[in-house]
Amino acid sequence: MGNSKSGAVSKEILEDLKLNTKFSETELVQWYENFKKQCPTGRITREEFQSIYSKFFPESEANTYAQHVFRSFDTNDDGMLDFKEYIIALHMTSTGKTTRKLEWAFSLFDVDKNGYITKSEVKEICTAIFKLIPKDELAKLPDDENTAEKRAEKLWKFFDKGDNDRVAEGEFVKGVLDNDVALRLIQYEPLK
Ligand SMILES: [Ca+2]
Numbered sequence: 001m002g003n004s005k006s007g008a009v010s011k012e013i014l015e016d017l018k019l020n021t022k023f024s025e026t027e028l029v030q031w032y033e034n035f036k037k038q039c040p041t042g043r044i045t046r047e048e049f050q051s052i053y054s055k056f057f058p059e060s061e062a063n064t065y066a067q068h069v070f071r072s073f074d075t076n077d078d079g080m081l082d083f084k085e086y087i088i089a090l091h092m093t094s095t096g097k098t099t100r101k102l103e104w105a106f107s108l109f110d111v112d113k114n115g116y117i118t119k120s121e122v123k124e125i126c127t128a129i130f131k132l133i134p135k136d137e138l139a140k141l142p143d144d145e146n147t148a149e150k151r152a153e154k155l156w157k158f159f160d161k162g163d164n165d166r167v168a169e170g171e172f173v174k175g176v177l178d179n180d181v182a183l184r185l186i187q188y189e190p191l192k
């Protein structure tokens, strides 16, 4: 441990994260040390996040999707990810609990953060997802989901809504949970 006070994670944040995530205090302290090493300022900017994210998708255009992911993680809207947002993000996206993951997916699709998803927001995210998919994989997609529009149409049908309706978080989670096709359509998981 260093002797500088600013180097340690604050007790308040630690308590909060212990309550709200599955991580233990030891894990959190360790995460924090890694975070500070990678990110000495204690903040990740949108640009830094995009460049980290793009490394995972060397064969496709990940910037648009990365921007949406960043927006969903940046809960206080200040254009930066701090340690707390980073840990909550890690928790939501890595946890085995599907409901938690779907709550995060909802915030990803809720582009204007108004608490509802519209069909045009679904299209917007599907378009971003499509840019993640490498060309050779695109060619193998089924006929009814081989464009962003078709994918959005197919996904929207699962919510049983009209074109101008909107989907609340509970409806989104319910529509996707226990539905393998919908679950697959809301995300892109690289093959391998
Ligand atoms: Ca923030």
Ligand SMILES: [Ca+2]
Pocket (backbone or CB within 6 Å): 109, 110, 111, 112, 113, 114, 115, 116, 117, 118, 121
């Ligand atoms: Ca919305």
